[in-house]
Amino acid sequence: MVAGAVFLCCAISSVLFLRELDQVRKGATLQEFLYISSPKLLKHLSLGYEGLLADVYWTRAVQYYGGMHHAGGGNYQLLWPLLNITTQLDPHLIPAYQYGATFLSAQPPAGAGLPEKAIQLMEYGIKHNPDDWHLYYDLGYIYNDVKDYPRAADAFERGSHVPNAHPFLKLLAANMAQHGGELQTAQMLWTSVYETTNDKYIRENALWHLRAVKVGLDVTEIEKLVAIYRKQTGHRAQSFADLARIGLLQGVPLDPVGNEYQLDADGNVFILDPEHLPFVEKGLPPGYVPSSFPKIPHDR
Amino acid sequence: MNRRIFYIAANTFREAVRDRVLYNLIAFALLLSGAAVLVGQISIEIERLVVINLGLTAVSLFGVVIAIFIGIALVSKEIDKRTLYTVLSRPVRRWEFIAGKFFGLSGTLVVNTFFMALGVFGALLYVAHSLHVPDLRVLVALYFIVLQFVIITALALFFSSFSSPLLSAVFTFSLFVIGTFAEDLRGFAAIAHGLTRWLATAAAYLVPNFSALNVINQVAHGEAVGRQLVIYNTAYTLAYTVTVVAGATLIFERRSLK
Numbered sequence: 241m242v243a244g245a246v247f248l249c250c251a252i253s254s255v256l257f258l259r260e261l262d263q264v265r266k267g268a269t270l271q272e273f274l275y276i277s278s279p280k281l282l283k284h285l286s287l288g289y290e291g292l293l294a295d296v297y298w299t300r301a302v303q304y305y306g307g308m309h310h311a312g313g314g315n316y317q318l319l320w321p322l323l324n325i326t327t328q329l330d331p332h333l334i335p336a337y338q339y340g341a342t343f344l345s346a347q348p349p350a351g352a353g354l355p356e357k358a359i360q361l362m363e364y365g366i367k368h369n370p371d372d373w374h375l376y377y378d379l380g381y382i383y384n385d386v387k388d389y390p391r392a393a394d395a396f397e398r399g400s401h402v403p404n405a406h407p408f409l410k411l412l413a414a415n416m417a418q419h420g421g422e423l424q425t426a427q428m429l430w431t432s433v434y435e436t437t438n439d440k441y442i443r444e445n446a447l448w449h450l451r452a453v454k455v456g457l458d459v460t461e462i463e464k465l466v467a468i469y470r471k472q473t474g475h476r477a478q479s480f481a482d483l484a485r486i487g488l489l490q491g492v493p494l495d496p497v498g499n500e501y502q503l504d505a506d507g508n509v510f511i512l513d514p515e516h517l518p519f520v521e522k523g524l525p526p527g528y529v530p531s532s533f534p535k536i537p538h539d540r
Numbered sequence: 541m542n543r544r545i546f547y548i549a550a551n552t553f554r555e556a557v558r559d560r561v562l563y564n565l566i567a568f569a570l571l572l573s574g575a576a577v578l579v580g581q582i583s584i585e586i587e588r589l590v591v592i593n594l595g596l597t598a599v600s601l602f603g604v605v606i607a608i609f610i611g612i613a614l615v616s617k618e619i620d621k622r623t624l625y626t627v628l629s630r631p632v633r634r635w636e637f638i639a640g641k642f643f644g645l646s647g648t649l650v651v652n653t654f655f656m657a658l659g660v661f662g663a664l665l666y667v668a669h670s671l672h673v674p675d676l677r678v679l680v681a682l683y684f685i686v687l688q689f690v691i692i693t694a695l696a697l698f699f700s701s702f703s704s705p706l707l708s709a710v711f712t713f714s715l716f717v718i719g720t721f722a723e724d725l726r727g728f729a730a731i732a733h734g735l736t737r738w739l740a741t742a743a744a745y746l747v748p749n750f751s752a753l754n755v756i757n758q759v760a761h762g763e764a765v766g767r768q769l770v771i772y773n774t775a776y777t778l779a780y781t782v783t784v785v786a787g788a789t790l791i792f793e794r795r796s797l798k
Contacts, residue, residue, distance in 0.1 A: 289593075295593050
């Protein structure tokens, strides 16, 4: 009876003390070091169970990235070693290439800002999984991000030759070669992401990027009409009603979330509510500074 | 199998069950169900992979531990309890005793693996919502794991036939570890010269080859396992196990039990 009470009290106390210790030493459990950094040594130490170890390291990489991202970014110095170990332990772990390269290539604070490492990771993945067209697609995507359009076109082209590759890779290769960097290309890339992923979060992310691209395209088009109006009438349009009056517009144009586009006195076109249209680059209200971590709205 | 071997095997199985060996199934079930539920929340797109990798690794490691810790005591326990004298005073030959013990422990491990396999497929069904043809390749990996247990049981029995339980455990576990590097050892032998080459080659053939029996990662990725690998692994395990059990019998036959 006494032993039971002592056991219970001490067990509860140890948990409480540990919680206090965690408060005193905040971040101690997320310290940035690897006990063993050599993938070869780890492979040997795994006694043949390297598949499970790779899963553990991949989960650790995801948690590390998520933790750093949640904390507002950082230098992500362990991300590349973790991904390198993961993929060397299991070269067929496709999600580690696909998501890992995204984590690596995204610019700080959203990612590590290491596109060259992302490309290295992807090339390693392609070397070990040459028949997976997704990897060529992701590689092309990274090259597109760093504005290396010839290499992006080459990656899409290589992917298009893989058996069972999605037909849009050929289109992407051609489009990239001709119109690299244009909004139409971005629209095509995000459409392909939207159509091919099974992950609901990625699908939602792609949808909001597509909306942002749509804003860019709309704003470009409307600004052209505003310029035409000025050329035709000799003075600046005060509202969209002016453009509608001479038949350039049917009415007030709406953005992808249903708000009316805005027109200022200088002829700039912009959206009304940038908080509900993340990722928009062209068409932001004058003076508005977008967040480094755009949040996807869930009320639309 | 003759009846005397069968009875000894059945008693060994019963004793293992009585020793609560199958309690490991509870730990296994907790581990696997925990992983199946948790991994989806803390990682990305590897739920199925983790269930197979973790499931098969756990089947393998749990079985290896059971094979070593039960196997090393198979003979010494009977001597300590003096039950061996009762057995051998009956018309039971020493080789029959060794064979019975081997089959008894192997049977225990097969039953244990069967229940764990049910757990693996149950967890797979939970995370993937359905089973597909590539998932059946997990059965090949499970078969290879059973072959691994058979070799380890034979080794534990071999060391148990002449050594103390502690040393038997050390020897068997060492051979398990070295056996996972068998292919590296052969690679080293291939590049060595002179006496080193001979010694390395001899060691490479002497230690069990566990690396060829590990196809966990392969089946986790849905890759097929070649029929030839199945045939040769079976033949190799059979030949190696019979050699080791025969060695155990030879030593046990000559051992003075006075």
